[in-house]
Amino acid sequence: MIPFLDLKLQYESIKEELEAAVLKSLASTQYILGEEVAAFESEFAAFCGVPHAVALNSGTSALHLALLAIGLQPGDEVITVASTFVATVAAIDYVGAKPVFVDVEPETLNMDHSLITAKITERTKAILPVHLHGHPADMDPILKIARQYGLKVIEDAAQAHDSEYKGRRVGSLGDIACFSFYPGKNLGACGEGGIVVTANGDYAHTIRMLRDWGQSRKYHHDMKGFNYRMDGIQGAVLRVKLRHLKAWTEARRCHAQMYNELLRDAEVETPQERDYARHVYHVYSIRTSQRDDLQKKLTQQGIGTGIHYPIPVHLQAAYADLGYKRGDLPVTELEADRLLSLPMFPEMTNEKIEAVCRQICGVIL
Template sequence: MIPLLDLKAQYASIKGEIDAAVLGVLASAQYVLGDEVARFEQEFADYCGVRHAVAVNTGTSALHLALLAAGVGPGDEVITVPFTFVATVSAICYTGARPVFVDVEPSTLTMDARQLEAKITPATKAIVPVHLYGQMADMDEIKAIADSYGIPVIEDACQAHGAEYKGARAGSIGLSGCFSFYPGKNLGACGEGGMAVTNSDDQARTMRMLRDWGQEQRYHHILKGFNYRMDGIQGAILRVKLRHLEDWTEARRAIGHRYSTLLGGSTVVKTPMELVGRRHVYHVYAVRSRDRDGLRRVLNAEGIQSGLHYPIPVHLQKAHADLGHQAGDFPVSEEAAQDVMSLPIYPEMTMRQVEIVVETLEHAYVD
């Protein structure tokens, strides 16, 4: 069996550190926020190259608070992409704003900046590019357009811990960057967790209040806030894992590059593209095939797991039918949803396992 990811292997490799960190929080009884979370915030801010990091309970909460702190509310519009996990769009809806979609570019499946300006209206209050699968969107073009209209950019970096664009870390280019620490992420908690990072003092102050019932000091509620606080145990665990993140990232990159080398001449699948000037951290190794479902059956029969990220774009989800879109509105996203599949990738994966996956793919029968 070759799993899509192996969280047990990761835990086994750092078990002593994790166990000690958890026991330390239990002994301190700082179960919500507390010293471990505060230290993790500072360490993660340093890692991203920003001034502030605000720890929350999920990546969705990070997006929600970043948008609210940027002034987004009912009647506003927020531009994003339809080829993403639904949480990106849900966070926009939580503010009362309306999601407006821009299709993705074929090479990276991130926001097509060439289509962005045409979607901007007087109601546009934020732009949310999604750094998909571990590679950042075209931030130069997106930021230039946004700045020309005075519109803030909120980076959805939930799949891009440690990714870079021309030397700048994910989350450090826009007004805020938002991360998820869901267990399967490159930096994953043992449960839920999220973070919003920013260089803006005002943005950070507002997000800190909003995550904790809108209070800046106990029982003094300045804003109508939420209970989005991070648990102390998750903060301690993530501090341990952050120390290993760069090693894990380089392992992922080596595996991704090995896949791409072995599949370089493949007639079975099309490999992902890592663009010049971008550090791809391979949260997902997504290939494309016209016979995706057939290939997945072949892999499964040989004990090799695969994944779908994502089989239905958000504009065609029943939950968002109220937006009024239909098939054909965003053709690149719709085509990707039909032919993208994710191959196993995790830092503990061996190169022999990579070779077995590739051999299985290459020997599959495809019409």
């Protein structure tokens, strides 16, 4: 058996360090926020190269509060992509704004910046690119358009921990960036978690209040807020894991290189890495018109796979009210039918990668 993801191996590799941190957190009785969360915020902000980080209970909460912090109002529009997990779009809906979709580049599956300007209206207030699968979006053109039209840029970096764009870490590029620490992420908690990072102190201050019922201090509710606080134990866990993230990233990149080499002669498209990017391979997805047949046969051989994402958000029943139909985002729709994600986690062995590739080459030549 070769699982798609094996969190047990990661746990075993740092078991003593992780359990000591959790026990220390339990003994402190600081179960919500507290010193461990504050320390993690400082360490993760430094890791991203920004002055502020605010830890939250999920990546979805991070997106929600980031949109509120920039002042988004009901009826405003946010330009984003449908090639993403539904949370990206749900957060826009939470604040009463309207998601406006642009298609993606075929090579990276990230926002096609050449399509943005045509979608800008007087109601447009922000652009929300997604760094899909761990490959950064082409941010300079996006930021240039944002400056030209006075728009804010929020990075959805939920899959892009440690990714770089032109030598700068993802998270330090837009006005605000949002990360998820869902357990399967490159930096994953032992439960749910998320964070907002920003260079804007006012945004950070607002988000700190919003995550804790809008309090400026205990029982002083200056705005209507939420219960979006991070658990103390998750702060302790993430501090331990952050120390290993660079090594895990390099392992993923080595695995991806091996996949690329072994699949060179197979009739599949492997992921591309642009010259401006450092891909961190949260997901390693190949593309093939035989996707469903290949997935079935790999499953029969005990090899786990995934599809990210089979139905783009603009075609989901929950968002039918936005008025999109099949054919509106042709690249997004085409690739949703062709993408197949292969096993990818730092602890994979060369032997397992070779076994996966042998099976693929045996099906698709």
